[in-house]
Amino acid sequence: MSAPRHQPSDEPVYRESAPVVRVSALRGGHCRLRLGAPSIAASIRPGQFVNVGPPGDSTLLRRPFGVYQTLDRTDIELLFKVVGKGTAALAEVSPGDELDIIGPLGNGFDLSEDFAETAVLVAGGFGVAPLYALAQALREKGSQTYLFVGTEEDVPVETSDSSMQLSFVDPDVKITLTDFEELGAVARVASMRHRPGFFHGLASELLERFLHHAGSGCNARVYACGPWAMLKRTAGIAAEYNLTCEVLLEERMGCGIGACMSCAVRLKGENGEPVYARACVEGPVFDAAIVDWDAK
Ligand SMILES: Cc1cc2nc3c(=O)[nH]c(=O)nc-3n(C[C@H](O)[C@H](O)[C@H](O)COP(=O)(O)OP(=O)(O)OC[C@H]3O[C@@H](n4cnc5c(N)ncnc54)[C@H](O)[C@@H]3O)c2cc1C
Ligand code: FES
Missing domain, CATH: 2.40.30.10 (Translation factors)
Known part of the structure; x- marks a missing residue:
């Protein structure tokens, strides 16, 4: 293992x-x-x-x-x-x-370490579901939280017009997730379709814009949950900026308790050879730097 x-x-x-x-x-x-x-x-x-x-x-x-x-x-x-x-x-x-x-x-996000002042959450579709509890915990830790959600479907939770201005997107990109904004988090929603109030593009592009705007001194920590391609891109951007990124992998599961191996995830072993971990026990949260993103 x-x-x-x-x-x-x-x-x-x-x-x-x-x-x-x-x-x-x-x-x-x-x-x-x-x-x-x-x-x-x-x-x-x-x-x-x-x-x-x-x-x-x-x-x-x-x-x-x-x-x-x-x-x-x-x-x-x-x-x-x-x-x-x-x-x-x-x-x-x-x-x-x-x-x-x-x-x-499962293991959960790593909340034991010293906290970055800034936390950036990236979600695809219903991948936003496990991130609200994280945003609550981050608020208690005093982190400023940003959330970027990408979806082509209906946003799973209540949305509204944000009261917060952001310098890295046009002012008309203003749809936010009400629950998150009430926590003090800054949230925006991305879509590849042209939808009023949405950012036109991918959630990972919002992350990129944010980090580019924040500059090299930005001590952010990135957390993500959603489809594999989105996680892979998010992990790549975090690596470019030298930031720690944790990903929650929603693998298909059988037993959920470590017995069947149906949730095996391929990781990069220390010597370059592949190693496998069970998403239900060693995960579902992994350091993005050790996930083998070419496995799927
Ligand atoms: C750790 C973890 C946390 C999750 N949290 C949430 C959550 O908060 N909200 C939520 O809506 N879903 C979540 N999921 C996904 C959820 O478990 C699946 O959508 C569900 O098991 C599908 O069951 P089903 O019987 O309706 O679908 P099935 O009949 O089993 O499958 C229907 C379709 O859903 C897809 N599917 C099945 N399992 C998954 C999965 N694990 N991830 C993505 N697609 C899947 C299948 O490929 C298929 O296309 C989570 C999964 C994991 C592993
Ligand atoms: S779901 Fe059975 S080992 Fe993970």
Whole structure:
């Protein structure tokens, strides 16, 4: 097995029968699901995930999800997109139904080190879901947070016109993610289509513009979650600027607990030979510098 940046967590993992507290359908086939899961809510850290058993016999395997936020230290809220059988079944649950969930799983973002004053979060589509809890933790650490989201679909969370001016984009690029801006984070949304208020281009181009504008003295740390191509580009830009970048890899998972190897990620070994790590145990967060970006 590899020598990943983070070690597998030796913290307790809980199995809870979690009552559905609230479920709301959002635009673009997204869904917000609040579950009562006190043991998990009290211990989960940003970037860790839960493995959720969809209701009834809809799927054999559990499905992995990051946690958007914890509420009242007793509940967790998931934000997910309906893409297949498991997520379709989850979107149909009602308050009072109970879901069998396991967590916290995985390593989470590295929040133990000294913090860069500036944190830049880059997300593709529903990759934004696990980043809100991170933005909350970064605010507590005193980092100034920027979020750049790329999507060709509906933005999964509430948007509004930003009250903050940015010098590296045109003033009419003003759509922000309301939850993030309320935390004091600066957010913008990118799309390859011409959409009013959006940046025309890729989220990684927003990162590039930001870093170029900030100059060589910028001591930022980069965090990203989304499709492989976006992560690869983001990792490349962070490397050009000599910045630490952590990526959350949403690999397809079987067991979610390290037993089946279906989530293996190819990393660059010390001597150049490939080594493999399990995204569910050694990940899902990896130092972008050790991921073999040519593996896919
Ligand atoms: C650590 C982790 C955290 C995640 N967090 C979130 C989250 O917060 N919100 C969210 O919406 N999704 C998240 N995902 C992705 C989510 O687990 C999948 O979308 C879900 O398992 C699909 O289940 P399904 O039965 O509906 O789809 P399936 O029928 O299994 O697959 C339908 C389609 O979805 C694709 N798919 C399946 N699994 C994944 C995956 N892991 N990543 C990307 N595409 C996939 C398949 O390739 C296929 O095209 C996360 C995945 C991981 C590993
Ligand atoms: S999903 Fe089975 S080892 Fe990771």
